[in-house]
Amino acid sequence: MVYRAVLSIALAAMILWQVIPAGQAEAEQTYDGISAAEQLRGMNFLNQMREDMGLPGLVLDPSLTKAAIDHARYADAHYTLKSPGRSAETAGMTHFTKETPADRAASAGYKEAGMDIQETVYMDDRPYDVFDLGQHMRDLSLVHERRVILTNPGTAAVGIARIGKATVVVGAIKSKADANAPLQVALYPYDGMEGAMIETDGFMDPQHPLEGEGMTITVHSSRSDVSGMTATLQRKAGSRTIVVPLQVTATGSGAYELKADRLLRTGAEYAVHVSFQAGSETAVRDWTFTTSSFPAEMYIDDMPLIGSYNLVRIDPNGRVYVPIRFLSERFGAKVAWDKATQTVTITKDGLNMRMTVGNGTAYVNGKAIPLDSPPKLELYTTTIPLRFIAEAFGYEVNYFEKDRSVEIWTGFTDPVQPPAAASKQAS
DSSP: OHHHHHHHHHHHHHHHTTTSOTTTGGGTTSOOSSSHHHHHHHHHHHHHHHHHTTOOOOEEOHHHHHHHHHHHHHHHHHOOTTOSOTTOOOTTSTTOOOSSHHHHHHHTTOOOTTEEEEEEEEEOOOOTTTSOHHHHHHHHHHSGGGOHHHHOTTEEEEEEEEETTEEEEEEEEESSOOTTSOOOEEEESOTTEEEEOOOOSSOOOTTOGGGSOOOEEEEEESOSOEEEEEEEEEEEETTEEEEOOEEEEEEETTEEEEEESSOOOTTOEEEEEEEEEETTEEEEEEEEEEEOOOOOSEEETTEEOTTOOSOOEEOTTOOEEEEHHHHHHHTTOEEEEETTTTEEEEEETTEEEEEETTOSEEEETTEEEEOSSOOEEETTEEEEEHHHHHHHTTOEEEEETTTTEEEEEOSTTOSOOOOEEEEEEOO
8 A cells, every 4th residue: 555655656746747837846855845755745644644544545646736736826825824715716816726626626637537626725834944744734634624635534636735835735535435345434533643632722711611622533434324423532540530521513424523622631541432323334433542742730620721831839848839819710719819918818619718928827717727838929929839729629639740740630520421422513
């Protein structure tokens, strides 16, 4: 399979040379996005990813590649990183070829019957010498909206190109699956994958943690007549089993998206179970993957607090301090500050705590409680011993000296969650 894929790339590169503008062939040793060397980088990643998912390799088609190059020129000239509808072209604009991906592929000479044409456009302003076409293909795979061509078992051929800030993938996908062929199911993240992105653009909302957004798992069947999907996503954390709520959506063409309703822990192994009908066949898949290992200073109920830094502070005696307002509000508490007396009051669900900077006594519902170390004022931020504040709320707290991180368990994740079922069809 690998030999056949490499041979296809070599043959396509010979034809591709004819569609590269004069002068660009000499730039093959640079990251120009459409040279034979760059095409090979991109295809190597795509076919390795397909192999990891148990899917056949892809052929680099010269006509689809020309269509990708044509639209990459247009997208680079007219679209930004935030532009919607980046597969459309408007007649009369610079570099216009045809309005739709299918029309552009046909115009470029693609004539294979029984194929649907799909296109993914990715905008990125990082320079070529930092991010080559192979890395761009990896970047596409990390975000679920961009990976549909790559994970579809019916994808047979692609064209890829990067020009300027625009990367384009054009895919030819079989319109109908062979009913007599064995069922193929692509999973992403795939079984045994390491470094899966937790895929978040924002922060956990401590008041509504189930309304957050985590990664999206793709399950793509070779048959379009799928139904009845149920799924679970979970991991073991000591004696705990963390079950992550999922939103399951049928997206058409035999695909499902399983969106986690919360952030996943970094550097952790997760287990997935799915079951669905594909025609008369029941498909069951169980697999594991590991999330990327970028550091987080604090985890609350296994969810990393992304984008928050300098939370964990260690005093000379090895005590762990945290900003009191930041942490208390993550617990859903209200915090009041008396500047004159430098006293902080924390209230939640009938619990009232009062502490004063420099004072070794805290008051919990009026009862004096001695502190191992008093609250401090550091850079206009009041910090308190972590273990006291967490245990005052009745929470479990653990500190990991190796990476200076903290985990706090509030009991939020303890209730058992039923398997998630598909509830809607994506428009």
